[in-house]
Amino acid sequence: xxxxxxxxxxxxxxxxxxxxxxxxxxxxxxxxxxxxxxxxxxxxxxxxxxxxxxxxxxxxxxxxxxxxxxxxxxxxxxxxxxxxxxxxxxxxxxxxxxxxxxxxxxxxxxxxxxxxxxxxxxxxxxxxxxxxxxxxxxxxxxxxxxxxxxxxxxxxxxxxxxxxxxxxxxxxxxxxxxxxxxxxxxxxxxxxxxxxxxxxxxxxxxxxxxxxxxxxxxxxxxxxxxxxxxxxxxxxxxxxxxxxxxx
Amino acid sequence: xxxxxxxxxxxxxxxxxxxxxxxxxxxxxxxxxxxxxxxxxxxxxxxxxxxxxxxxxxxxxxxxxxxxxxxxxxxxxxxxxxxxxxxxxxxxxxxxxxxxxxxxxxxxxxxxxxxxxxxxxxxxxxxxxxxxxxxxxxxxxxxxxxxxxxxxxxxxxxxxxxxxxxxxxxxxxxxxxxxxxxxxxxxxxxxxxxxxxxxxxxxxxxxxxxxxxxxxxxxxxxxxxxxxxxxxxxxxxxxxxxxxxxx
Amino acid sequence: xxxxxxxxxxxxxxxxxxxxxxxxxxxxxxxxxxxxxxxxxxxxxxxxxxxxxxxxxxxxxxxxxxxxxxxxxxxxxxxxxxxxxxxxxxxxxxxxxxxxxxxxxxxxxxxxxxxxxxxxxxxxxxxxxxxxxxxxxxxxxxxxxxxxxxxxxxxxxxxxxxxxxxxxxxxxxxxxxxxxxxxxxxxxxxxxxxxxxxxxxxxxxxxxxxxxxxxxxxxxxxxxxxxxxxxxxxxxxxxxxxxxxxx
Numbered sequence: 001x002x003x004x005x006x007x008x009x010x011x012x013x014x015x016x017x018x019x020x021x022x023x024x025x026x027x028x029x030x031x032x033x034x035x036x037x038x039x040x041x042x043x044x045x046x047x048x049x050x051x052x053x054x055x056x057x058x059x060x061x062x063x064x065x066x067x068x069x070x071x072x073x074x075x076x077x078x079x080x081x082x083x084x085x086x087x088x089x090x091x092x093x094x095x096x097x098x099x100x101x102x103x104x105x106x107x108x109x110x111x112x113x114x115x116x117x118x119x120x121x122x123x124x125x126x127x128x129x130x131x132x133x134x135x136x137x138x139x140x141x142x143x144x145x146x147x148x149x150x151x152x153x154x155x156x157x158x159x160x161x162x163x164x165x166x167x168x169x170x171x172x173x174x175x176x177x178x179x180x181x182x183x184x185x186x187x188x189x190x191x192x193x194x195x196x197x198x199x200x201x202x203x204x205x206x207x208x209x210x211x212x213x214x215x216x217x218x219x220x221x222x223x224x225x226x227x228x229x230x231x232x233x234x235x236x237x238x239x240x241x242x243x244x245x246x247x
Numbered sequence: 248x249x250x251x252x253x254x255x256x257x258x259x260x261x262x263x264x265x266x267x268x269x270x271x272x273x274x275x276x277x278x279x280x281x282x283x284x285x286x287x288x289x290x291x292x293x294x295x296x297x298x299x300x301x302x303x304x305x306x307x308x309x310x311x312x313x314x315x316x317x318x319x320x321x322x323x324x325x326x327x328x329x330x331x332x333x334x335x336x337x338x339x340x341x342x343x344x345x346x347x348x349x350x351x352x353x354x355x356x357x358x359x360x361x362x363x364x365x366x367x368x369x370x371x372x373x374x375x376x377x378x379x380x381x382x383x384x385x386x387x388x389x390x391x392x393x394x395x396x397x398x399x400x401x402x403x404x405x406x407x408x409x410x411x412x413x414x415x416x417x418x419x420x421x422x423x424x425x426x427x428x429x430x431x432x433x434x435x436x437x438x439x440x441x442x443x444x445x446x447x448x449x450x451x452x453x454x455x456x457x458x459x460x461x462x463x464x465x466x467x468x469x470x471x472x473x474x475x476x477x478x479x480x481x482x483x484x485x486x487x488x489x490x491x492x493x494x
Numbered sequence: 495x496x497x498x499x500x501x502x503x504x505x506x507x508x509x510x511x512x513x514x515x516x517x518x519x520x521x522x523x524x525x526x527x528x529x530x531x532x533x534x535x536x537x538x539x540x541x542x543x544x545x546x547x548x549x550x551x552x553x554x555x556x557x558x559x560x561x562x563x564x565x566x567x568x569x570x571x572x573x574x575x576x577x578x579x580x581x582x583x584x585x586x587x588x589x590x591x592x593x594x595x596x597x598x599x600x601x602x603x604x605x606x607x608x609x610x611x612x613x614x615x616x617x618x619x620x621x622x623x624x625x626x627x628x629x630x631x632x633x634x635x636x637x638x639x640x641x642x643x644x645x646x647x648x649x650x651x652x653x654x655x656x657x658x659x660x661x662x663x664x665x666x667x668x669x670x671x672x673x674x675x676x677x678x679x680x681x682x683x684x685x686x687x688x689x690x691x692x693x694x695x696x697x698x699x700x701x702x703x704x705x706x707x708x709x710x711x712x713x714x715x716x717x718x719x720x721x722x723x724x725x726x727x728x729x730x731x732x733x734x735x736x737x738x739x740x741x
Contacts, residue, residue: 073664076641082634095665103675104631106638109665137351140329144353147323170320171342171356181350384598387576391600394570417567418589418603428597 001029001065003089004058010051010234011087012078013209017236018047019071020203026115027067037120045200046239048122054232058088068115069096077108123239125225127217128192129156133182135208135228138163138216141174142201148172151243152198154218157191158184161216165198192220195243204238218242248276248312250336251305257298257481258334259325260456264483265294266318267450273315273362278308284367292447293486295369301479305335315362316343324355370486375439375466376403380429382455382475385410385463388421389448395419398490399445401465404438405431408463412445439467442490451485465489495523495559497583498552504545504728505581506572507703511730512541513565514697520562520609525555531614539694540733542616548726552582562609563590571602617733619719621711622686623650627676629702629722632657632710635668636695642666645737646692648712651685652678655710659692686714689737698732712736 005011018025018036025038025047036049053059077098081087085102095109145152145165149172155162161184163174178184186192207228208214218224221242228236252258265272265283272285272294283296300306324345328334335346342356392399392412396419402409408431410421425431433439454475455461462474468489475483499505512519512530519532519541530543547553571592575581582593589603639646639659643666649656655678657668672678680686701722702708709721715736723729 080634080638080641104635104671105669106635107665107667107669108638108642111663140327141351141353144327144355147327148355169358171354173354175352175354177351387574388598388600391574391602394574395602416605418601420601422599422601424598 001062001089001091002058002060003034003056004086005056005088006086007055008078008081008085008087010055010210010230012081014049014051014234014236015071015075015078017203017206017209018049019075020206021045021047021200021238022071024068024070024113024115026117026119027069028064029061029067030064031061037122039120040200044197044241045204046120046122048235048237048239050235052233055234057086065091066115067091067096068113068117069110070113073110074098077110080106080108123223125217125223125239126219127225128188128219128222129184129186129217131156131161131182131184131216132213133161133176133216135205135212135214137176137182138214139205139208141176142198142205144172144174146198146202150198151195152201153193153195154216154224155191155193156184156186156218158186158189160184192218194218194221194224196224196240197243200240204240207236207238210234210236248309248336248338249305249307250281250303251333252303253333254302255325255328255332255334257302257457257477259328261296261298261481261483262318262322262325264450264453264456265296266322267453268292268294268447268485269318271315271317271360271362273313273364273366275311275313276308277311284369286367287447291444291488292451293367293369295482295484295486297482299480302481304333312338313362314338314343315360315364316357317360320357321345324357327353327355370470372464372470372472372486373466374464374472375435375469376431376433376464378403378408378429378431378463379460380408380423380463382452382459382461384423384429385461386452386455388423389445389452391419391421393445393449397445398442399448400440400442401463401471402438402440403431403433403465405433405436407431439465441465441468441471443471443487444490447487451487454483454485457481457483495556495583495585496552496554497528497550498580499550500580501549502572502575502579502581504549504704504724506575508543508545508728508730509565509569509572511697511700511703512543513569514700515539515541515694515732516565518562518564518607518609520560520611520613522558522560523555524558531616533614534694538691538735539698540614540616542729542731542733544729546727549728551580559585560609561585561590562607562611563604564607567604568592571604574600574602617717619711619717619733620713621719622682622713622716623678623680623711625650625655625676625678625710626707627655627670627710629699629706629708631670631676632708633699633702635670636692636699638666638668640692640696644692645689646695647687647689648710648718649685649687650678650680650712652680652683654678686712688712688715688718690718690734691737694734698734701730701732704728704730 034051085100088099090097098108100106141163148167148170149165161176211228215227269285281298332347332349337344347353388410395414395417396412408423458475465471528545579594579596584591594600635657642661642664643659655670705722712718
């Protein structure tokens with residue numbers, strides 16, 4: 001396996017975001033894509049990541065392989081990438097070798113881990129509402145909610161998405177109206193409502209580094225999914241378990 | 248009560264500064280102004296704040312009311328104000344409701360506290376010296392003094408203000424000469440001297456966010472007053488008890 | 495003794511760097527230069543510093559004198575220097591008096607310490623390799639190495655300098671090829687190798703504030719020397735003891 005890339009942003013930003021949720025993960029490298037499906041240690045959140053060959057200047061993958069990696073190690077190395085560096089990834093002798101060629105040639109090697117972890121399956125979910133909007137609006141709303149509480153309710157009706165949090169004494173409530181920026185698809189006229197952890201949402205919404213827009217899908221007291229996509233390059237999704245109302 | 252403002256800076260910066268000194272405070276809202284007089288918990292410093300109706304785009308106050316608020320809560324919400332947001336304040340059901348209307352509509356509610364605190368009276372002080380100067384000169388001088396000690400002496404004579412601090416071994420001394428920038432009014436030819444806590448002065452001088460100039464008033468071993476004013480908009484003053492010479 | 499300077503950068507940056515390694519030090523002030531030779535408290539690193547009269551606008555030193563100073567005190571004061579300040583240093587009554595003349599006149603005094611420390615002698619070293627290169631390349635290489643380990647090996651051969659670190663599981667290796675930017679002088683065709691503490695190197699390479707280039711000298715399992723020089727102004731060198739291979 002040998003992979004070369006010059007536009008290092010997609011790999012670097014994705015790993016930075018994913019490593020906030022998952023410590024170790026197994027990348028599946030195939031001729032079609034680099035993929036990752038992983039649960040966070042508390043089993044509350046799932047990460048689904050796909051990086052396409054069109055991100056790479058060289059994509060030499062003869063056969064499918066699995067690479068279990070400590071993501072924190074990988075993140076620390078990717079942080080060292082400078083804008084003009086060309087990056088190469090190679091699997092060699094149970095090591096992932098990362099070469100940065102710029103004014104100097106810098107080579108890092110991190111261990112490929114043994115793992116007997118069974119493959120994570122992406123669950124088949126049935127969403128009642130899908131909202132596409134500017135990721136920064138959702139980032140702001142989650143930061144607003146973070147002032148007053150630890151969990152946040154998403155409530156959607158055909159004309160608006162509402163994000164709401166309540167603390168012991170204080171409240172925050174954000175209305176995001178349907179508009180050119182915000183598309184809302186719901187089947188039901190009744191509002192749908194579900195509650196999620198702000199701590200997790202803050203880590204997930206960082207996917208906005210990869211894409212200006214986010215697609216939010218959820219259902220009544222049901223998991224929420226966030227999708228960040230750049231066509232032909234990268235797709236990063238998160239699934240987050242709901243909090244039950246008496247949390 | 249309903250108050251609307253688009254130039255949110257005066258309210259936001261004032262609360263940020265005051266909340267460093269006072270945790271809970273009672274605003275007096277009248278048709279003429281929003282006012283606050285409060286002591287810090289250690290009873291060393293007084294804050295006197297006045298925000299005028301001309302800061303507001305809507306100022307609907309039918310009758311005088313008192314609003315006891317946790318200033319830290321209020322500060323956290325005001326931090327979320329973005330430059331283009333229009334801000335509305337309403338008192339409703341023992342809550343202060345704060346609405347930020349920008350690309351989305353964001354509403355926060357914080358409790359109006361019960362308080363049996365009696366009204367603070369601003370003391371009638373008799374100052375021997377008044378200095379008007381650029382607030383940044385005083386900020387710098389206090390930061391200089393902070394390197395060597397915990398308290399600082401203000402010494403004034405007709406031609407200059409001196410700010411002086413002494414640690415176990417080190418000393419700092421700043422001379423600010425009378426000039427176009429620095430106006431000095433003293434009645435006595437003999438230097439006046441008094442000593443104050445640097446920790447408090449650092450919090451108070453942050454009032455420079457509101458006004459370029461500061462008026463400093465003090466007397467021999469007597470309280471010091473700092474005034475920050477923007478005509479027709481806002482006035483923020485602090486009174487600080489002196490340290491006795493053998494502190 | 496009275497010294498005046500307007501280009502305060504050389505003094506300020508040097509003291510900031512040196513104070514990370516040495517707490518108290520004795521400056522030798524002569525008509526020819528201000529000099530300092532000091533060991534760090536752990537006796538692992540030596541600092542050799544020289545500031546030339548051409549850095550000063552006034553250099554009035556009648557006779558040789560010694561000034562023992564707490565460098566942290568001095569650094570804190572030099573941090574308060576603003577770009578337009580003229581700085582004056584005077585020795586007076588067992589105090590070093592530092593005056594900053596800008597929009598105000600600010601005077602600091604710190605104690606001149608008693609010291610019975612005997613003068614440090616710069617050791618006579620015999621280096622097998624000398625490399626002159628851009629200091630930022632070495633800074634980057636040390637930061638790269640810092641991700642994986644606590645010590646770093648310098649390996650030099652006629653055509654390149656290699657910097658290499660190994661942790662429990664990860665590795666970093668940087669190749670800096672001979673080029674117009676990187677001059678390499680070695681007498682032997684066999685690679686020379688020695689190992690040093692990354693913690694110390696990070697503090698020393700901060701000398702790059704003073705000069706774009708660094709001269710690195712070392713030998714097999716032998717001390718390393720870093721030289722930062724600005725002609726006619728300042729010279730700052732560090733000598734660092736090697737780590738033995740079984741550290």
